[in-house]
Amino acid sequence: MAGSTASDRPAPTERGSWRAPEVVRFPASTSDVRAAYEHPWIVRATHWVTAVALVVLVGSGLQIFTAFPSFGPKIPQEDLFVVPEALRLGGWLAGALMWHFTFMWIFIAAGVAYVGYQLGSGRYRMVLFTPRDVAGVWPMVRHYALRRAKPPVTGPYNALQKLAYTSTILFGVVSVLSGLVLFNPVQFSWLAWLMGGYTRARIWHFIAMCGFLAFIPGHLLMVALHGWKNFVSMLVGWKRDPEYRPE
Amino acid sequence: MESRRGSSSYGKVTRRELIKLAPIAALGAFAVPALQPALLGSGLAFTDWAAARWFRRTHLAPTFAHSEVVAPERFPFNSYAGHDPGIDLEAWRLRVDGLVANPGAYTLEQIRALPRVRQNTRHVCVEGWDVIGSFGGARISDVLALVGADTSARYLAFTCADEYYESLDMATALHPQSLACYEMYESPLERGHGAPLRLSLPTKIGYKSAKYLTTLTVTNVLQGRGYWEDQGYGWFYGL
Numbered sequence: 365m366a367g368s369t370a371s372d373r374p375a376p377t378e379r380g381s382w383r384a385p386e387v388v389r390f391p392a393s394t395s396d397v398r399a400a401y402e403h404p405w406i407v408r409a410t411h412w413v414t415a416v417a418l419v420v421l422v423g424s425g426l427q428i429f430t431a432f433p434s435f436g437p438k439i440p441q442e443d444l445f446v447v448p449e450a451l452r453l454g455g456w457l458a459g460a461l462m463w464h465f466t467f468m469w470i471f472i473a474a475g476v477a478y479v480g481y482q483l484g485s486g487r488y489r490m491v492l493f494t495p496r497d498v499a500g501v502w503p504m505v506r507h508y509a510l511r512r513a514k515p516p517v518t519g520p521y522n523a524l525q526k527l528a529y530t531s532t533i534l535f536g537v538v539s540v541l542s543g544l545v546l547f548n549p550v551q552f553s554w555l556a557w558l559m560g561g562y563t564r565a566r567i568w569h570f571i572a573m574c575g576f577l578a579f580i581p582g583h584l585l586m587v588a589l590h591g592w593k594n595f596v597s598m599l600v601g602w603k604r605d606p607e608y609r610p611e
Numbered sequence: 612m613e614s615r616r617g618s619s620s621y622g623k624v625t626r627r628e629l630i631k632l633a634p635i636a637a638l639g640a641f642a643v644p645a646l647q648p649a650l651l652g653s654g655l656a657f658t659d660w661a662a663a664r665w666f667r668r669t670h671l672a673p674t675f676a677h678s679e680v681v682a683p684e685r686f687p688f689n690s691y692a693g694h695d696p697g698i699d700l701e702a703w704r705l706r707v708d709g710l711v712a713n714p715g716a717y718t719l720e721q722i723r724a725l726p727r728v729r730q731n732t733r734h735v736c737v738e739g740w741d742v743i744g745s746f747g748g749a750r751i752s753d754v755l756a757l758v759g760a761d762t763s764a765r766y767l768a769f770t771c772a773d774e775y776y777e778s779l780d781m782a783t784a785l786h787p788q789s790l791a792c793y794e795m796y797e798s799p800l801e802r803g804h805g806a807p808l809r810l811s812l813p814t815k816i817g818y819k820s821a822k823y824l825t826t827l828t829v830t831n832v833l834q835g836r837g838y839w840e841d842q843g844y845g846w847f848y849g850l
Contacts, residue, residue, distance in 0.1 A: 390621035397621040405631050416638050432739035439685040441740075457737065458843035459651075465845070466654025470638075547658075549735065550672045550814050550850040551665050562733065562741050599632065600625035 385520070387606060400606040402520070402597045404485075410478035411598055417471040418576055420463055421539075423453030425573060427460035435567055468543060475536050490520050493530035497523040517607065532579055539572035659847040666849045668786050672813035675731040675743050683796045686744050687736075688803045695802045696773035696823055703807050709768075709828040712759025719807050722791055725749035725757060729797065730788060732813035734820070735850055737839075746811040748792035751784045760829045768828040768835075769810070769821050777810070777821035777837045780847065788813045791824075816848040 385400040403411075426447040433443045454460030482488040500523025503515040508524075515522070521529070541555060545565035549556045559565040587595050597603040640646050704716035729747040736742075755762060767779045783789055792811035793800055800806040805822025812820045818839045840846045 390624065399621060405628070408628075408632060409635060412632065412635050413638065416635075420641075428739065432736070434740075437681075437685065438687045438736070438740040438742060458839070461737070461845065462651035462655050462843060465658040466651050469654065469657065548662060548665070548850055549733075551662075551667070551670055553670070553673060556673075562735065566739065600628040602621070602625050602628065604621075 385606070397604065398606075399602045399604045401601055402603050402606070403601045404481070404487075405601065406477060406481045407487075408598055408601060410474040410481075413470060413474040414478070417467045417474060418580075420453060420467040421471060422573055422576065423451060424460040424463035424467070425569075427452035427454045428457060428464060429570070431457045435563060435570075468540075471536075472540055475533075475540070479533065491526055491529045493523070493526040497526050499523070501527055528579060528582065531575065535572045535575035535579070538568055538575075542566070542568035542572065655843075655845055659845050662845075662849040663780065663782075663847045666782060666814070666847075668782060670814075672732050672788055672850070675733070677731065677745070679743055680731045680745050680796075681742050686734075686742055686795070686804075687740070696771075698772045698802075698806065698823060700807050703825075705808060705824060706826045707758045707828075708826070709830045710761040710764045711829050712761075714758070717758070719793060721757065722749050722754060722808065723793060725753040728788075728790060729794075730790075730813070732788065732811070734811075734813075734817050736817040737844065737848075745796045746790060746792050747794035747797060748790035748808075748811060750787060751789045751791050751810075752787070754791045754827075755784065755829070758827075758829075764829045765831045766829075766833055768826075768830055768833055769824055770826045771821050772823035772825050775821055775823070775838045776835055777819060778833050778835070778840075778846070779810075779812070779815075779819065783812065783814060783849065786812075786814055792820075814850050816845070816850060818844065819848065 385402050387398050387400045390397040390399065430447050430452060432438070432441070433445060433447070434441055435444070436442050452460070454463050479488075482491070500515065503512075504522050504524035506512045507514045542559055542565045544552050545556045545559050545562065546569060549562050549565070556562060556565060559568055593603050593605075641650055704718060705722070706716050708714045726749065727747055728750055729745070731743060731745050733741050733743050751767070752762075755767075762781060762785060765781055767781065767784050769777045769779070771777070779789075790811040792805075792809050793807060795801070795804055800809060805824075808824045809822040810820045810824070819837070835841050836846045837844075
């Protein structure tokens with residue numbers, strides 16, 4: 365509890381909390397390259413598959429929305445807005461539905477594989493946003509938005525990152541459940557009831573998409589600002605000279 | 612020397628890890644226009660298969676109170692070819708053939724003589740809107756009994772007065788809420804809604820509920836899957 369090492373080492377493991385990836389050297393006999401294995405294959409694979417699937421699902425979803433761009437009644441129909449054609453995928457409703465009905469399975473499979481792996485391996489503790497992280501969000505926002513000092517690093521992910529990554533899982537769950545209602549409202553009538561009905565499920569589906577659309581620019585901005593090593597790490601799994609454990 | 616050896620060792624490890632992601636490049640096949648019809652077609656077929664798998668004849672579509680039904684003038688027409696193919700309602704017959712014991716031309720009175728079911732159900736359009744309407748008619752299962760259909764056949768194929776055509780899996784045809792619908796809002800069908808006889812299928816997407824029915828064929832082989840289905844929409848599309 366003295367905290368003398370708190371600024372340069374992850375918090376001590378307590379009650380099974382996540383331990384930062386171990387830093388190893390290449391080759392083992394010398395002290396040439398220091399690197400940590402951050403992202404197992406399944407995490408990297410599902411990350412990129414999900415990225416592709418999201419682009420397809422949002423594009424085809426906007427084309428589907430164009431067939432009836434409203435959350436109100438059919439008569440009288442009041443269109444909310446027109447989605448620019450460049451953002452749509454599929455050409456027409458049937459084409460967009462094909463893309464959507466194909467990639468929804470890919471999206472679900474990647475999501476189930478990722479969440480299953482995170483839960484099974486215990487790695488979810490590294491990214492899951494819990495009430496304990498609430499206090500850490502504002503200092504990170506202040507750091508990024510108001511250019512204040514960066515709070516001490518206490519783990520592989522800071523509170524704001526945990527909030528963002530955990531939110532995407534929530535958006536994924538909401539989009540899949542509301543999508544099930546839109547696809548099969550009779551067979552999943554209890555879910556339709558839970559969503560507040562068919563039309564509300566359509567709104568939930570849209571909100572989930574907006575959640576992803578809010579996350580993605582911030583995510584890309586962070587990678588562009590100071591995430592090159594993180595970007596490489598999401599491709600090859602290893603991060604050179606990780607900042608959270610100078611050793 | 613040592614540092615070069617070290618870097619190459621690290622490089623070898625990371626290269627191997629990168630190659631492990633190669634299977635994801637298979638998704639690039641979706642970017643090839645020549646492959647898209649086959650890939651997206653199988654995605655759609657898988658989706659249809661899944662919907663057919665979890666369809667249950669005992670799962671009823673929700674029904675609604677009269678107060679929840681939309682006013683008749685706010686129930687949309689969504690006919691692709693105008694609203695009226697000009698059927699002579701007096702001379703109209705439903706011609707029935709295929710795997711049936713009693714093929715022939717059936718009058719609307721014969722269908723109206725079957726037990727009438729009235730239900731307020733949701734009509735879900737593939738465009739994304741939905742509307743709760745009031746439908747009345749005979750159960751398709753009763754029509755099939757009337758014509759002596761072989762219910763072990765796989766499909767019902769319908770043609771319509773307006774060149775529309777549609778087909779239906781037998782399981783959905785036998786669903787208790789699947790109607791040969793001759794009235795809406797407790798009055799005879801209006802021409803815009805498919806007079807004199809249409810389908811009302813609360814467990815299917817809207818375009819399956821064909822209007823202006825003229826023939827019914829009970830069959831194991833489909834000539835066409837449906838007006839929209841043959842242009843790329845899903846065939847089963849159960850709700």
